[in-house]
Amino acid sequence: VIPYAKMGYWDADYNVKDTDILALFRITPQPGVDPVEAAAAVAGESSTATWTVVWTDLLTACDIYRAKAYRVDPVPGTSDQFFAYIAYECDLFEEGSLANLTASIIGNVFGFKAVKALRLEDMRIPYAYLKTFQGPATGVVVERERLDKFGRPLLGATVKPKLGLSGKNYGRVVYEGLTGGLDFLKDDENINSQPFMRWKERFLYCMEGVNRAAAATGEVKGSYLNITAATMEQMYERAEYAHAIGSVIVMIDLVIGYTAIQSMAIWARKTEMILHLHRAGNSTYARQKNHGINFRVICKWMRMCGVDHIHAGTVVGKLEGDPLMVKGFYNSLLLTHLKINLAEGLFFDMDWAALRKCVPVA
Structure with missing residues (x-):
């Protein structure tokens, strides 16, 4: 089993694109789990990863579709919580479907063993994806x-x-x-x-x-x-x-x-x-x-x-x-x-x- 960070789900040098969907998670890693690895695990499990490397990864444009955890900051006033910034390629999500967006962002990750607790604090939805939703009528x-x-x-x-x-x-x-x-x-x-x-x-x-x-x-x-x-x-x-x-x-x-x-x-x-x-x-x-x-x-x-x-x-x-x-x-x-x-x-x-x-x- 290869750590998520080494599989490409952590990139401290990632340049955020205007079309990326960004999520900020508050992560409480399990004891002994590095915060960077926990952030990479959340990025992986909410995008393309499973618990191990599979050969079918080679049939996809993995480097494009992997979510990237690119920043981890300690939460002020806590000793075991961290803010993890994660970027998702817009093409990972069906246009105009909140059900599909949430199936990835909050799908399996909240029960993931690498984290003791996980909270989605904020999101940035890019212009390109927002325009696929109707918004309020009045x-x-x-x-x-x-x-x-x-x-x-x-x-x-x-x-x-x-x-x-x-x-x-x-x-x-x-x-x-x-x-x-x-x-x-x-x-x-x-x-x-x-x-x-x-x-x-x-x-x-x-x-x-x-x-x-x-x-x-x-x-x-x-x-x-x-x-x-x-x-x-x-x-x-x-x-x-x-x-x-x-x-x-x-x-x-x-x-x-x-x-x-x-x-x-x-x-x-x-x-x-x-x-x-x-x-x-x-x-x-x-x-x-x-x-x-x-x-x-x-x-x-x-x-x-x-x-x-x-x-x-x-x-x-x-x-x-x-x-x-x-x-x-x-x-x-x-x-x-x-x-x-x-x-x-x-x-x-x-x-x-x-x-x-x-x-x-x-």
Whole structure:
């Protein structure tokens, strides 16, 4: 077995290309494993390598397709963690497919024996690859134009209790909230179509509340209707029904998966609906500081997918939210060009290739 570093997955002299996809991993090597070898192992296992050299490598352009770990820095304030910078050739990934991108970048490497823990902290997606994704259909400006609301934050709230209300009482809460000054109400992540309130009943009563509130206030109002379901067919059915009864926005949960998210984003663009994404489930891999995926990476992926809104957290409230960390999330969603800002966790310059902005929702 040849060490990964000697197989070509480590190159301290590598010149990063504008078309390279870059990833920054926080690596905690197993005791006795050299950090450079651990970084090379991650580069290898997330690109072309297996546990040993195989003769079929000679049938490919190995030197081109190997990912290259090119820099390893100790993490300040730790004794056993390192930042590993890895470059991937753009041709390693299918165009416009987040599922394929993530199958490599976060596929097998997180269970790899050479590392005790591994966290994907940041990515730079090159202009050439970004242009294969549709990005958000509306963005900040278009949504404000549709709502005719400028110069202030859009104000929303979540219906509570999130489970247990009948359809009629649910719609009543929507009406009271919207006439009280809110721009939007929203379903919570786990209200789908339970026995106490089926989805069609909720949609009808919500839209009754929205329409009555709009008539009473003279303002454009809305309610995020959660179309998350067991299958894509069911989600399309619910989305089409929401569109048919006049809703301007639907929502989905992160747990439906990247392919389903991209599919719903394409549908929302075609039907001119706003698509909100609730980050349900993200803390299972985003909260641990040394293992998993930083949420800023999820923000970048979701902007590529084309969601118009994303539940991005806030500094106050019941959920975790460091001010600089949250600012980094918001900047990843709202800026057209990202600059390196280590305090906010932004490790790369990145141009968003004219993809529209994604609205961060607290």
